[in-house]
Amino acid sequence: MSAIQLAAFARTTEPQSVLRRFLALDAAVTGANALAYLAFSGPLGRFLGVGSGLLLAVGAFLALYAAGVALPAGRRRPPAAGVRAVVEVNLAWTVLSLVSLALWLSPSTAGTVWTVFQAVTVAGFAALQHLALKACQEADS
Numbered sequence: 001m002s003a004i005q006l007a008a009f010a011r012t013t014e015p016q017s018v019l020r021r022f023l024a025l026d027a028a029v030t031g032a033n034a035l036a037y038l039a040f041s042g043p044l045g046r047f048l049g050v051g052s053g054l055l056l057a058v059g060a061f062l063a064l065y066a067a068g069v070a071l072p073a074g075r076r077r078p079p080a081a082g083v084r085a086v087v088e089v090n091l092a093w094t095v096l097s098l099v100s101l102a103l104w105l106s107p108s109t110a111g112t113v114w115t116v117f118q119a120v121t122v123a124g125f126a127a128l129q130h131l132a133l134k135a136c137q138e139a140d141s
Contacts, residue, residue, distance in 0.1 A: 015139045016077055019132035023073035023086065026125040027066045033118070034062035049108030065089070083133045090126035094119045 037044065037059030045052035069086050072078035097119040101107070107115060 015132065015136040019078055019083065019129065019136055020073050020075075022125065022128045022132050023069055023078060023083070026086070026090070026129070027070040027073055029121070029125075030062050030069060031066035034059045034066055037062065047108065048111035048114055050105060050111055077136075078133075080133060080137065083129060087126045087130050087133070090122045090129070094123040094126070097122070 037055040041052040041055040041059065045055050048055075072082040072086065097115050101112065101115050105111075105115070
């Protein structure tokens with residue numbers, strides 16, 4: 001994806017704004033997921049075929065992570081090291097989701113679809129954030 005395509009996707013040509021928007025979107029989606037897992041762990045656990053305790057733990061982690069992603073999103077110039085950390089955690093989450101599905105989780109069909117969907121979504125955030133950070137660094141040089 002070129003810088004022009006990335007900017008068009010984010011609806012701005014300022015690289016820092018593109019990066020902040022992708023971080024903010026990640027924080028919002030992650031925060032919404034966290035709230036759903038925390039508030040509805042029982043019904044969601046039954047629907048997805050996973051324990052409510054697991055959803056509560058994941059929801060608590062996601063709430064903290066969403067707050068952590070929102071911090072650089074709120075800065076005029078998100079720090080490169082912080083953005084790289086977000087990208088790396090997103091990639092680790094993607095891999096862990098798929099590995100856990102293959103090795104130890106036995107979710108329902110809906111749970112399997114959801115796990116793959118969220119893994120692909122998180123990988124997409126990582127890719128967009130990485131490309132936006134790269135565009136920021138190129139603009140600065």
